[in-house]
Amino acid sequence: MMPSFLLLWFVATLCAQNATVSAHDAWVRVPAPSKKETAVYMVLENGGSRDQAVVFASSEMAEKVEIHEMKMLKTGSTSDSTMMVMTPATQITIPGKGKTTVGPNGIHLMLFGLKSNLAAGDKVRVTLKLDDGTAVPVTATVRN
Amino acid sequence: MGNGLRQLARITGGLTIVLSALACLSCHRADLPVLPIGGEFVLTDHNGQRFHLSSLRGKAVLMFFGYTSCPDACPTTLSKLSAVSRELGETAKRVKTLYISVDPDRDSAAVMRADLASFHLDVTGLTGTKAEIDRVVSLYGSSYRMIPTPDSAAKYTVAHDTTLYALDESGRTRILFSYDATVREIVTGLRTILASHFWRSLTNGLRIQRL
Numbered sequence: 328m329m330p331s332f333l334l335l336w337f338v339a340t341l342c343a344q345n346a347t348v349s350a351h352d353a354w355v356r357v358p359a360p361s362k363k364e365t366a367v368y369m370v371l372e373n374g375g376s377r378d379q380a381v382v383f384a385s386s387e388m389a390e391k392v393e394i395h396e397m398k399m400l401k402t403g404s405t406s407d408s409t410m411m412v413m414t415p416a417t418q419i420t421i422p423g424k425g426k427t428t429v430g431p432n433g434i435h436l437m438l439f440g441l442k443s444n445l446a447a448g449d450k451v452r453v454t455l456k457l458d459d460g461t462a463v464p465v466t467a468t469v470r471n
Numbered sequence: 472m473g474n475g476l477r478q479l480a481r482i483t484g485g486l487t488i489v490l491s492a493l494a495c496l497s498c499h500r501a502d503l504p505v506l507p508i509g510g511e512f513v514l515t516d517h518n519g520q521r522f523h524l525s526s527l528r529g530k531a532v533l534m535f536f537g538y539t540s541c542p543d544a545c546p547t548t549l550s551k552l553s554a555v556s557r558e559l560g561e562t563a564k565r566v567k568t569l570y571i572s573v574d575p576d577r578d579s580a581a582v583m584r585a586d587l588a589s590f591h592l593d594v595t596g597l598t599g600t601k602a603e604i605d606r607v608v609s610l611y612g613s614s615y616r617m618i619p620t621p622d623s624a625a626k627y628t629v630a631h632d633t634t635l636y637a638l639d640e641s642g643r644t645r646i647l648f649s650y651d652a653t654v655r656e657i658v659t660g661l662r663t664i665l666a667s668h669f670w671r672s673l674t675n676g677l678r679i680q681r682l
Contacts, residue, residue, distance in 0.1 A: 356546065359539055359586040364624070366542040391624050397543045399650060402614060402632060409650050410614065411544040412630040415623045431543050439624035471550070 347375030348421055348457060353467035355451050358441060365445065367392075367436040367453060367467055369429045373421040380418040381463075383456040390440025392453065394419055397432055418458070445469045503667055508612045509636065509644035514571065514603055517584040517596035524642050530567045531664050532638035533657070536613050538574035538629045539586045539596075544650065545570075548635065553592045554654045555661070565640075565665055568594040573608065573615040574629050575601055611636060611644070639664050 353369035373379050384392040396416040399409040419434055421427045429435050436453065445451065447470050455463040516522040524532075533552060537545035549570070556563040570587065572578035575598050583596030598604070608615060615631035633650035637660050646660045 356542065357589070359546070360589060361582045361585040362540065364540070364542065393623055393625075395542075395623075399633070400630075408613075408632050408634045408647070410630050411541070411633050411650070412618070413541070413543065413628040414618060415620055415625075431547060435543070437542060437625070 347377075348373050348379050348381075348455075348461070348463055350455065350463060350465040353453070353465045355438070355445065355449075355467045355469045357447055357469055357471050358445055363441045364437060364439045365441065366395075366431070367429075367438060367451070368431065369465060369467065370426055371419065371421045371429060371455075372426040373423055376423040378420060378423050379461075380420045380458045381455045382418045382458050384436050384453055385456075386438060386451060386453045388442055388445075388451050389438035390442070391438075393437045393439060394434065395437045396434045399432070447471060503639075503645045503663060506644040506647065508610065509638065509642070510610050511642065512603075512607045512610060514597040514599040514607065515580055517580050517587060517598075519580040522595065522597055527567050528642065529640050530565055531640060531661055532567050532569060532636075532642070533661070534569040534571065534611075534636040534638060535634065536571050536573050536608065536611075536615060536631050537633075538572050538631065539578050539582055540574065540625065541629070541631075544631075544633055548633070548650070549587075549590045549592065549594070551654060551657070552594070553590050555657045556592050558654055558658045559661065562662070562665065563593065566593070566661055568592055570594055570596050571604065571607060572596065572598045573604055573631050575599060575604060637661060637664060639667070 349372050350369045351372070353367065356366045358365035371381070381394065384394065386392050394416045395413055398412045400412055402408050402410045416434060419427060419429060438451070449469040451467045451469060453465045453467060455465060457463065512524050514522050533555070535548055537548065539545070552568050556566070559566060570583070572583060578598050580596070580598060583598060587594050587596050613632040613634060615629055617627050618630055619627050635648040635652065635657070636644055637646035637648065639645050645664050648657055648660065
């Protein structure tokens, strides 16, 4: 009997081949020395005409992957001052025939509970799950 | 033209250049008012020692508020200030960066020391009790607030002001840079602060000589 993880891998690969969403330029920020968390960035492209959304993400390198969004709000406490606000988000939308930058100063993924130390040049595999159930495997390079 | 006249012309030309340079520095000084925020404070540095802002007299200071679990804005600011330091070259020795944590529960001196070690920058991490930090935040017209995120592994995040403060060698606040200020803008601001200090020193020196 085929082991269940092989079956899952087969299904994920099959889904990825049919996915209209692809990721490129994926990278992971080198974590601060005392931290077991860091951010993941990439560009997501949607080749289909229907909007799609990343609703979940996982990685074998972290206990949990979350979608977070950084916003800069004007505070008015001093001229031109802005307040950085970071909050969890529920999804990353990629417009049909469009792209979404998952990057610094915006919506991005967070790896929490890193299972090993990461250094520049290391590769981190992340699997994105779309709202239609499609899995999109991504390999991100660790860098500063 | 005799030798005497040529020598006089050289001296006059040289004086013109010096006076132009001094006039330029004087203009810079006029562009930098002392801002009505800031002042002396005491916190704990990343080595666990008490830190007084006044201990940095004679150096320009770049200062900002943040927290080490901040995954985006704070590392970006530190990377930018590392680039500022590289751009300043030898002048970087006259500048000190202060990174004040607004998350004292997580940011102990040891945590700040470990996390700042990876940046090529003359930076001191500062932490303290909440009351001590709140006093500094208030002095500089800054703000922050804790945002509980119970469903996240982070448990809470800290929304904080991203202003970068530039202080002169006397600890007075002279320039506020916004988060999107470029390396070039910060370098130019620091050079202006340091030049105005030079101008003050020079004029003070001349005054002393006249006496």
